Amino acid sequence: MLLITCPWCGPRAELEFRCGGEAHIARPADAMNISDADYARYLFMRKNPKGWHYERWNHAAGCRRWFNALRHTATHEIRATYKPGDRKPEPPR
């Protein structure tokens, strides 16, 4: 079970959180004028890397806030958690 640092509440056990999948997927502004293929990419296509991954998490059994995290999918190292709107951190080299 991971130890996840909520940007508002501090480090808490994973069982208080819910993962919301890949982060930084922009909702197309002009959706009505983009192709089905492009819209399908927005709706369905997600990265599944072995390595660093930007993710959305919700502190569901805590403050109920959403935030982003940079997590390594193989080691589970969480390099950073940050508030929505904050600049995303670079993955370590």
Place this chain on the structure above:
Amino acid sequence: MSDAGDFRLQTGGRIDRERRMRFFFNGASYVGFDGDTLASALLANGVRLVARSFKYHRPRGIMTAGAEEPNALVQIGSGPRVEPNLRATQVEIFDGLAAASQNCWPGVEFDIGRINDFVSRLLPAGFYYKTFMWPPGFWHLYEWAIRRAAGMGRAADSADPDRYDHRFAHCDVLVAGGGPAGLAAAFAAARAGARVILCDEQNEFGGSLLGGAEKIGGKPGMDWVAGTLETMRWLPAIAMLPRTSAFGYYDHNLVALCERVADHLGEPKPGQPRQRVWHVRAKQVVLATGAIERPLVFADNDRPGTMLAGAARTYLNRYGVICGRRAAVFTSNDSAYAAALELAAAGVEIAAVVDLRVEPGAWGEAAAAKGLRVIAGSAVAAVRGAQAVKAIEVAKLGIDGASLAGGREIVRCDLLLNSGGWTPSVHLFSQSGGRLAYDDALGAFVPGKAAQPQRNAGSCNGAMTLAECLAQGFAAGAQAAEDCGFAPVTPPMPELEPEMQATPARHLWIVPSLKPVGRGGKQFVDHQNDVTAADLRMAAREGYRSVEHLKRYTTTGMGTDQGKTSNLPALAILAEATGASIPAVGTTTFRPPYTPVTMGAMAGRMNGAFLDPARWTPMQRWHVRAGAVFENTGQWQRARYYPLGGEEMHVAVEREVRAARTTVGIFDASTLGKIDIKGPDAGKFLDLIYTNSFSKLAVGRCRYGLMLREDGYVFDDGVTVRLGEQHYLMHTTTGNAAPVLMWLEDLLQMEWTELKVRLTSVSEQFAVVTLSGPFARKLLAELTDDIDLDPKAFPFMSWRTGAAAGIPARVLRVSFTGDLSFEIQVRASYGIALWHAALAAGEKYGVVPYGLEAMHVLRAEKGYIVVGHETDGTTTPHDLGMGGMVADAKPDFIGKRGLRRADLLRPDRKQLVGLRLADGERRPLPEGAQLVDDPGQPIPMKMEGHVSSSYYSPTVGAPIALALVKNGRARLGETLYAPLPGRTAAAMVVAPCFFDPDGKRLHG
């Protein structure tokens, strides 16, 4: 000697001879002492044969003195308190303990499965795979017999009466293992001021010192242990947990411990759990988990009386038990000499020390000086005696170690000790993600690079002398504390006896026997699963080169001991057979738990009613008293129907529906999801999340809304009420209340951060009583005098506030039955009072409570959808005939673009329709039934749609159904067929509304 055992010495050991414990093993009665394990007490009583082996049912004795025991598996207790798969070497005896061998039938002395040993040429590695997979489909016939013969123990015959707990703990430093290294680490960390948790699987701290004879500071090692524990007791922030196994090491330094709180008492004391699982999150972890002695792989190395040298030492020093009268010792390394010398000093005759090494070095000389006969450069080539060791045959080893040279000497003995070296217990380290490194001198893997904030100390780290263990322990504890921000304190090293000069071990993974491998006596590698050196070689010849495949194919290391004594020899034999090096072959994955953990401990309090919380409405107790039959909707328990005088379900439901259509029904709708939405942008927000518009809704009005996902499919539906200019109340379906709230929060926090909107779940803050039926208004009028109920003043889809039965209420004129209907919302605490008042006032109107089932019939008669019945995650508003609710003129809403995807615009999509059956047919179609055009067509048939809801309608007087049918709205009047088991039902496609299509009742 006494009745406490012929093999018990008069003095010595850590047992309390004043406290005699009577216990039972396989029905026979014995006496042991407080402090004994079942194994030590049996050995003291001369019980050699304790089990039959898994596959060949060979007689087996106790082989070890710890968690690694592969043979002596027992089941203890009876009735509801049965626990199988326990190791006799870890079971503490108590007065009245009843234990039984697990793997023998009909009994341990005479075992019918023994026949397998004589036909073992027919039972090679992979035997089950090769034999029982043919003919296909017959496995279920074989399985019963195989499982019965395999003897996995028996489950309890009724529910476990004991309680199990879970506890979460945080600390600076967790030390797993309370031997010399672990104690030193805990002491150093605690002295530096760190919060420390120290756990050890045994009943006493001390680890190897419990069974050894080493001196520390000139005194017995256990005196140092006692002194260290006493000092630590006075430190402020240390928790010391004996009988507590660290069984799993998870991410981010989470270590799971299982504390056996009351197992050693037989029954827990009042208020005490039997076991407790600790979830420890540590800033730093020190693993001091020790090492496990490896048995040598030689012919017939499983005969009862064959035992690890270190185990015999433990039985002697810790329990005052000698395991035989005349012992032979067979070793590859120095460590067995301590056992030989200590046993000799205790009066056991040492017949010979057979050492694989040509030059046994200083230890050999010391043994010889004490008059022990050391036979160097030799091996035990054979063991004589089937039920117990009677003698060994010793032969000189050839230079290559793979063959024997010269003649054989027969050495008589009743105890055969052996040691193939020590394997560091790297299980937890490996579980933590750490990389292992192979140490040639040890012939074993040791911790390499750590993956978490963690250190290793002592013999689990490859340290094989007491001085190294203590030094590593002190250093690891001090460094762990320093990494937590404390100034390190390194305690002084105590004075130790000089170490004997060490001589390198000779690692010989298969000791040659009189015949080639596989022809002579069995050379067991995995004693628990009966895997031999020949099996492993055969698997390698058959092409199993990956250690993971080898493990599964031969089942080596797959018993409940997880191969603690066998994994390393197995992979060394695979390496030899495939010409690879041991580190190139690598190890199998170490997985939790280190030792078996009971299901009770895993479940903890999440058991029975606590497994999943049940949600009750404020009127629940009334429903129970009224004899309601309940149905679960998520965690909610909802009244399904209220049978009167033993009514069957369909009778009760029909009565309830009829009342709601002819007089008035009352329904508890409190479970509906309710989200309070406030803020200047609330209307704008609702416009974005519903297909239709809410910002223009007048205060005082209600509107039904459809909520889509981005892909255009229906997610949820419900009525939203405008309470004020900046204030709405959203209703969701009962089951979707939490997902909808989470989705709305997600959008506000991550997508539309500029919108000023606040969401509050109020599902449980309000009780909702629905009155529905022709007399609903009359009944409501009895309850309120300050709400104008005139249809013109209070039209459909509006709401008013006032007093209902004197209770402040909000009344919604909405309907999910298609009938005149009012929903009265009051604070939850008033729910039951309102319910009682409405029932009393409604008596003269023939009010009848109706349950969830009747509600479903009522809404289906009207053709109202239920998310999850009429929708399946691929249903659009247009499919449901609700295209008119999609406000395409809005610039944006969730799902707007998704609805334009090509597949969602297909003309032949399934559409919501109604179905009527042939006249006289009273059986409703089964929900989920497929519909076809031509029931005579060959299978697989072309499916035209499916039934989504189906009931008997008392209002119609016939079964009705809702269905989703390809291009259904254009097919009204057509007949479709539902092929059912044993019959085919014909159904006519009709409009999805069977009651009051003009809405006269709704608006009346």
